[in-house]
Amino acid sequence: MNRVVITGAGTINALGHNVPATLEAMREGVCGIGELSLRDVERLSIRIGGQVRGFEAEGRYNRQQMSLYDRFTQFTLAAAKEAIDQSGLTFSGELSARSGVVLGTAGGGVSTWDDNYRSVYEDGKNRVHPFVVPKLMNNAAASHVSMEHNLKGPSFTVSTACASSNHAMAQAFAMVRSGMAPVMVTGGSESMLCFGGVKAWEGLRVMSRDACRPFSANRNGMVQGEGAGVFVFEEMEHAKDRGADILCEIVGFAMSSDAADIVMPSKNGAARAMSGALADARISRDDVGYINAHGTGTAANDKTECAAVADVFGPHADKLMISSTKSMHGHLIGGTGAVELLACIMALRDGVIAPTIGYEEPDPECALDVVPNEAREEKVSVALSNAFAFGGMNAVLALRAV
Amino acid sequence: MSIQEQVIQIIAEQAVLDPSDVTPESTLESLGIDSLGLVESIFAIEETFDISVPFNANNPAEGDFDISTVASIVSGIERLIAEQA
Numbered sequence: 063m064n065r066v067v068i069t070g071a072g073t074i075n076a077l078g079h080n081v082p083a084t085l086e087a088m089r090e091g092v093c094g095i096g097e098l099s100l101r102d103v104e105r106l107s108i109r110i111g112g113q114v115r116g117f118e119a120e121g122r123y124n125r126q127q128m129s130l131y132d133r134f135t136q137f138t139l140a141a142a143k144e145a146i147d148q149s150g151l152t153f154s155g156e157l158s159a160r161s162g163v164v165l166g167t168a169g170g171g172v173s174t175w176d177d178n179y180r181s182v183y184e185d186g187k188n189r190v191h192p193f194v195v196p197k198l199m200n201n202a203a204a205s206h207v208s209m210e211h212n213l214k215g216p217s218f219t220v221s222t223a224c225a226s227s228n229h230a231m232a233q234a235f236a237m238v239r240s241g242m243a244p245v246m247v248t249g250g251s252e253s254m255l256c257f258g259g260v261k262a263w264e265g266l267r268v269m270s271r272d273a274c275r276p277f278s279a280n281r282n283g284m285v286q287g288e289g290a291g292v293f294v295f296e297e298m299e300h301a302k303d304r305g306a307d308i309l310c311e312i313v314g315f316a317m318s319s320d321a322a323d324i325v326m327p328s329k330n331g332a333a334r335a336m337s338g339a340l341a342d343a344r345i346s347r348d349d350v351g352y353i354n355a356h357g358t359g360t361a362a363n364d365k366t367e368c369a370a371v372a373d374v375f376g377p378h379a380d381k382l383m384i385s386s387t388k389s390m391h392g393h394l395i396g397g398t399g400a401v402e403l404l405a406c407i408m409a410l411r412d413g414v415i416a417p418t419i420g421y422e423e424p425d426p427e428c429a430l431d432v433v434p435n436e437a438r439e440e441k442v443s444v445a446l447s448n449a450f451a452f453g454g455m456n457a458v459l460a461l462r463a464v
Numbered sequence: 465m466s467i468q469e470q471v472i473q474i475i476a477e478q479a480v481l482d483p484s485d486v487t488p489e490s491t492l493e494s495l496g497i498d499s500l501g502l503v504e505s506i507f508a509i510e511e512t513f514d515i516s517v518p519f520n521a522n523n524p525a526e527g528d529f530d531i532s533t534v535a536s537i538v539s540g541i542e543r544l545i546a547e548q549a
Contacts, residue, residue, distance in 0.1 A: 107516075267503050267521040283522045325500060361522040362499075 065298035066238045067464065068309040068407065070151070072144025072249075074137050075289030075391045075401050076112035080144055084401070085408050087390065088416040089437045094391050095274060095285050102257045108269045111255050112287030112392025129193050131206065132171035133253035137290035137397075138203035139210060142247060146211055149294040150306060151245060153212040160243050162215035163204045164234045165292075166226025166250030168396030169259065170219075171198030176258040203251050207292075215243050224356070226250050226396035227291065228449035228457035231403070232315040234295045235459070244297050249400035251290035260286065266325070268360050274393070276357035276386035277364050277432045279423035284358040287392025291400025310410045311462045313444075314343025320454025327363055327450050332356075332370035335456035339446060340374075343460040348378050351442030352409040354402045355432075356450045357386020357418065358393055365427040367448065372430075383440065385433040389419040399449040403459070406445040410463040413441045467513070467545075468538045474508045475534060488535035499524075502531065509537070515544040 073080065076094030077087035087094065098111045119128055119136050131139065142163075153161055174197045181187045196202060201219040208217045216237065220230040227250030234248035254260070263269055263286060270283035301308055316338025320331035340347055356367055372379045387405045394401050405416040414437055421434035447459045465473075468488065476483040479495040486495065492502060499521060506519050517540075518527040529544070530536035 265507070267506070267519055270520075270522075281522065282520055282526070 063239050064241055066235055066295055066312045067298045067301050068293050068312065069296045069301050069306045070145035070147070070149030070294035071309060071404060071407060072141035072148070073289065073291045073401055073404060074114055074117060074140045075394065076114055076287050077391050079117060079140070081404060084404055088387060088405055088408060089414055091417045091419045091436055092390060093419055094287070098255060098260070100256055106257070106260050106264065108260055108264050108271060110271065110285055111260070112285060113255050114289050129191065130197055132174045132197050132202060134167055134171060134251045134290070135203040135206055137253060137288070138165065138251040138292060139206055141249065141251070141290040141292035142207045142211065145292045145294050146247065149296070151294065157244060158212045158214050160215045161213050161245040161247070162217040162243055163207045163213050163247045164218060164220060164230045165204040165207070165248065166220045166222070166228070166230035166396045166400070167200055167203065167252055168221060168223045168226050169252060169254050170200035171202060172254045172259045173256040174198035176256045179258070207247060211247065213247060221396065222455045222457070223451035223453055224393065224395055224398060225449035225451035225455050225457045227399035228447065228459060229317065229455070231293070231399065231459060232317060232457050235312050235315055238295050238297050244300050246295045247292060248295055249290065249292035250397040252395040252397035253288045254395060255286060255288045270359060273420045274359040274389050275420035275422060276355065276359045276389055276418050277368070277425060277428040278421045279425035281359045281361070281364065284360050284388070285392045287388070287394045289391070289394055289401060290397050291403060293400070293403065308464045309407050311464050312459060313345065313462045314339050314460040315458065316342055317455070317457045319456070322454055325452050327366045328454060329366050329370045329373065331454055331456050332367055332448070332450050333373045335458040336370065336374045336446060336448065339458040339460045345444055345460065347375050349444045350375070350378070350382055350446055351440070352406065352415055352445040353382060353384040354405045354445065354447045355384050355386040356448045357388055359386070359388065363450065367450065368428040368430055379430060383415050383431050383433050383438065385416055385418040387416050399447060399457070403447050406447050406461050409442045409445050410461060413439055415440055415442070467541055470512055471509065471534060471538050471541065474505055474512065478505050478508070486534060488533065488538070490534050491532060509541060513541055513545060515541065515548050517544065
């Protein structure tokens with residue numbers, strides 16, 4: 063089996079429009095969550111989110127592109143360009159023919175649905191733009207990345223709610239590891255911060271009205287974010303032969319299904335995903351220095367996740383660090399695992415552990431080192447990234463420093 | 465129908481019980497209503513009485529809407545109707 067490394071990273075999210083700005087914000091414990099600015103916000107009871115600001119599609123994309131790019135596609139293309147530029151790869155010939163794109167999204171073009179439903183239902187129009195379907199489809203972002211960068215190998219989109227990105231990156235990893243593709247562009251994107259997107263989440267009654275405080279006893283729910291994270295996964299020898307800068311190695315993954323409840327998480331399902339990733343990577347649990355938690359800030363997730371970590375790691379659970387960067391960028395739903403992978407890369411490459419901000423009161427049911435409020439400098443050689451989705455679908459990635 | 469009768473009907477439907485099996489003293493837990501069922505019940509109450517119920521599933525006890533029994537829910541609704549009229 064091939065070894066797989068990351069040679070490029072790109073992002074756009076509430077903390078920054080690229081990787082350096084995002085990592086700087088994570089180091090400083092910046093909160094990117096604020097008051098939502100969107101149409102009809104006054105009719106929402108939840109009015110905060112991790113919105114991407116200062117990102118204007120006008121000027122960045124031409125008129126024809128704008129009519130085809132939903133905001134989730136715009137985010138993806140911006141992040142993919144940063145990642146591929148960093149990798150130094152250009153795709154042509156055999157490399158182009160065998161390399162592809164696997165991306166995650168939960169909702170795809172949610173704001174395109176929203177805008178056009180509004181137009182036909184509220185405004186009473188009987189005609190929509192001809193490109194509504196190709197703009198809103200879940201694979202639109204992956205397709206445009208393939209077109210923009212000449213990626214002609216296997217490409218598709220994975221949709222497993224809040225674990226979409228991790229499932230997508232797990233697929234991309236498996237494809238490079240098996241030799242099916244030399245390079246895969248992978249990650250995920252989400253843009254649900256529109257009236258209908260937030261209204262749907264409100265219905266579940268799990269959203270916080272003031273802040274995302276994962277693991278803190280006074281936490282009161284999740285906060286939505288938006289954005290994208292995209293990476294270049296490359297076969298290690300291919301990367302070494304061309305002298306690429308290697309950000310870290312991906313060493314394993316596992317997926318599990320709770321097969322229990324459509325929204326309540328299961329300790330066992332989460333634990334099986336984490337222990338499965340360790341087994342796949344053939345690493346000892348004692349080598350794990352950092353876990354980027356799913357850490358949504360809901361009562362249900364945080365205590366279940368902490369109990370699962372305690373089960374999997376035993377006494378070592380008290381020695382490792384686990385933080386939730388959702389406290390800073392919000393929950394990017396299908397894109398969240400991709401943006402959170404950046405915190406793992408920062409831990410492995412820079413020895414900086416992103417904090418869980420907004421942490422105010424210890425919770426005995428979350429009695430782990432959650433790196434409260436301030437980033438920490440510590441050398442870490444192995445990191446895990448957790449994602450546990452509605453529907454009980456879990457995906458965990460294991461990464462190692464090079 | 466009184467508020468209490470309507471609440472009993474909502475709760476009974478959620479619990480898949482006959483309304484005669486639901487009393488003012490019944491707790492939702494004793495009727496087998498889980499957290500998702502509770503969120504659905506709150507939604508049905510809001511729709512039926514055209515009120516907005518302060519309720520966060522992360523901490524059902526946090527708001528001042530007492531969901532411990534059918535009777536406490538009824539008095540909470542009466543208060544919200546008066547406040548939000």
